[in-house]
Amino acid sequence: MGKIIAIANQKGGVGKTTTSVNLAASLGVLEKKVLLIDADPQANASSGLGIDIESVTIGTYQILEHSNVPEEAVMKCSAPNVDVIPSHIDLVAIEIELVDKENREYMLKQALAGIREKYDYIIIDCAPSLGLLTLNALTAADSVVIPIQCEYFALEGLGKLLNTIKSVQKIHNPDLDIEGLLLTMYDSRLRLSNQVVEEVQKHFNNMVFDTIIQRNVKLSEAPSFGESIINYDATSKGATNYLQLAHEIIKKNS
Numbered sequence: 001m002g003k004i005i006a007i008a009n010q011k012g013g014v015g016k017t018t019t020s021v022n023l024a025a026s027l028g029v030l031e032k033k034v035l036l037i038d039a040d041p042q043a044n045a046s047s048g049l050g051i052d053i054e055s056v057t058i059g060t061y062q063i064l065e066h067s068n069v070p071e072e073a074v075m076k077c078s079a080p081n082v083d084v085i086p087s088h089i090d091l092v093a094i095e096i097e098l099v100d101k102e103n104r105e106y107m108l109k110q111a112l113a114g115i116r117e118k119y120d121y122i123i124i125d126c127a128p129s130l131g132l133l134t135l136n137a138l139t140a141a142d143s144v145v146i147p148i149q150c151e152y153f154a155l156e157g158l159g160k161l162l163n164t165i166k167s168v169q170k171i172h173n174p175d176l177d178i179e180g181l182l183l184t185m186y187d188s189r190l191r192l193s194n195q196v197v198e199e200v201q202k203h204f205n206n207m208v209f210d211t212i213i214q215r216n217v218k219l220s221e222a223p224s225f226g227e228s229i230i231n232y233d234a235t236s237k238g239a240t241n242y243l244q245l246a247h248e249i250i251k252k253n254s
Contacts, residue, residue, distance in 0.1 A: 002119035006141035012128035015147040015184035020125035025228030026246035028081035032120040038087035045125040046086035049077035050226030070115040109140035139172040143179035150186040150193040184213040211245040
């Protein structure tokens, strides 16, 4: 049965989508069968793997509404061994539409029950908020990866996210684990980057991944070509970092 990992942080621009896309692609290259679920209305994970989001008729919105089963939403993408359930701007409306529904936090969990055995890993790219979409992802997930950028406001809002995870564990999903805190956008030349790494490792110790994602131009370029960093430039620092992260996650879960 596939392990469901949510990539979450309510802060924008910390590398959630970059991590979702490239972790999925790295696991695929390591011969794991992966499903990437785009649970962000901006749909960057979908377009980042070459899917034309304007042509999406069945995606995460329909899955959450239970008007379609996940198998009907699955699309092939540019990354080997990776399937995608794409997003679309219509996903913005789901938070309002789910408000009155019974068990609204469990809609994604219920939808994925029948498909998870087909994959080794299911990665959920969460929206930059702590709304119903992210709550659904955390309720459905077995664990959560929290990207933290190596910049000044790195730890701002992290307490709020950890409190949300605690309340999800208490009320909706007692089995939810923190897979790890992932340091992103690291630049070894900057004293600030090194200070953030020290600070996070000191406070969170074993919760922090050994892998650190370095700042890398190729990582920024790859999505505009609809490709993961593995497809775009397998020799880049970004590709090496995400392959290392995939190895670390596989080892942790073996």
